[in-house]
Amino acid sequence: MAEEAILGYLEQNDEIKDSGEFAEERKIEHNEIVNVIKSLHGFRYVDAEDIKRESWVLTDEGKTYAEAGSPEVQLFLAIPEEGIPKDELQKKVGPSLFKIACAQAAKNKWLNMGKQLISRKVQHVDDKVKDLLLQIQQGQVIGSDDIKALKARKLIVPQTWKGYSVKKGPNYAPKRKQVVTDLTRDNFQSGEWKELEFKEYNYSAKGQPLEGGHLHPLLKVRSQLKQIFLCMGFEEMPTNNFVESSFWNFDALFQPQQHPARDSHDTFFLETPSTTNILPEDYVQRVKQVHESGGYGSRGYAYDWKREEANKNLLRTHTTAVSSRMLYQLAKKPFSPKKYFSIDRVFRNEAVDRTHLAEFHQIEGLVCDRGLTLCDLIGVLHDFFSRMGMTKLKFKPAYNPYTEPSMEIFSYHEGFKKWVEVGNSGMFRPEMLQPMGLPQDVQVIAWGLSLERPTMILYGIDNIRDLFGHKVDLGLMKKNPICRLGIE
Secondary structure, three states: OHHHHHHHHHHHOOEEOOHHHHHHHOOOOHHHHHHHHHHHHHOOOEEEEEEEEEEEEEOHHHHHHHHHOOHHHHHHHOOOOOOEEHHHHHHHHOHHHHHHHHHHHHHOOOEEEOOOEEEEOOOOOOOHHHHHHHHHHOOOOOOHHHHHHHHHOOOEEEEEEEEEEEEEOOOOOOOOOOOEOOOOHHHHHHOHHHOOOEOOOOOOOOOOOOOOOOOOHHHHHHHHHHHHHHHOOOEEOOOOOOEEEHHHHOHHHOOOOOOHHHOOOOOOEOOOOOEOOOOOHHHHHHHHHHHHHOEOOEOOOOOOOOHHHHOEEEEOOOOHHHHHHHHHHHHOOOOOOEEEEEEEEEEOOOOOOOOOOOEEEEEEEEEEEEOOOHHHHHHHHHHHHHHOOOOOEEEEEEEEOOEEEEEEEEEEEOOOOEEEEEEEEEEEOHHHHHHHOOOOOEEEEEEEEEOHHHHHHHHOOOOHHHOOOOOOOHHHHHHOOOOOOOOO
16 A cells, blocks of 8 residues: 555656655554655655754653643642641652752742741742643653753653665666566466566675674683693693592692681581591591691691591692692592693682682693603793793792792783783692602692683773673674684
């Protein structure tokens, strides 16, 4: 109906000046007219030009006042000639309307606002606001000052009306010809193809974008780091247990039971199951001994080591818990040198901010062999970080309960023009290694860093919540580039 009306009108006339007026005259929905115009314009039956008109419409609040009257007039009419207590008036008109109305009525100087009693200053008022709202509702034009006042009170909002003016196009015809998109066998057999009009193909048109899975930046960097470890001859450790016992997470690492990291403010402890009963008893006794009275050249911590503390289950705070398990298993066999690595999730009870989350990913590497020294550790670190594109390194002495000596690792960032901390490292203490049963001349060098920090630097992300968690923009997943980590 709309298409026939448009093409029929243009057969007798040169132009449809306003699609809105055209739709109203023919009692057709304007949206229907617009859709038909767009379709005809696409096939060049008509040429269409945009028409825009700015107008004002009432908000929901404005519609309420247009019907019931402005708040200030409602308030004025609710006040008897003798006046009314403030609390009683507020109950009468409602708290929200009372607040708005008092401000406007006081501005108009209609009322005497006493501390206890509110009374009229004038005997009659005109509801100018309601009159203006009704005029706008009827499509009438009002003054710019009145528009400004109503807009400030959020009683009206601007609305843009869009329509078209329409003229005949180069392919105009009183009736649209049906174009065919496919040539069929029946068309050939019947000879109908000679009379058919085919739709033109647009060879420049883009096809539908292909949807597929996209790798998270963390997974890209993780994959690249895994390749680095494998190229260096490392073997990946199994890190599939997020839940760990305090024994493997802390005690086996020679970390005392009164250490602040073992407090509930820093660690997530499990309610169910709260404890474990599966620990190697002979090894537990050797760990207890070294904690209480020392050994292997150490005086220990000189406190009463408690089994119930070691039995507590928690969400692992570092993947070094996995390293302790792997070294213990290694000690049960005839010794052979090993290089292990892991990249997986750990959990800490930390306040969430732009650089910290309660869960993150830890990268850890260790080398176990006879006669290793701090020089070996520094050499391995230079090799590892150079493969990540970090060639300028320096080290600073640090303290860790289970490594001695310990070092913080810094790399010079060319973009930031400063030294940035990139990890921690050290040599596992004899108090940790000897109770496992490893030979006395065996040393372990190890280092660790987070996966999030290098990823944030590589992808220019300054808030960790934009990288990991429920606030991540899915567009980042689809558009982030491949990760090379400086590898040639």
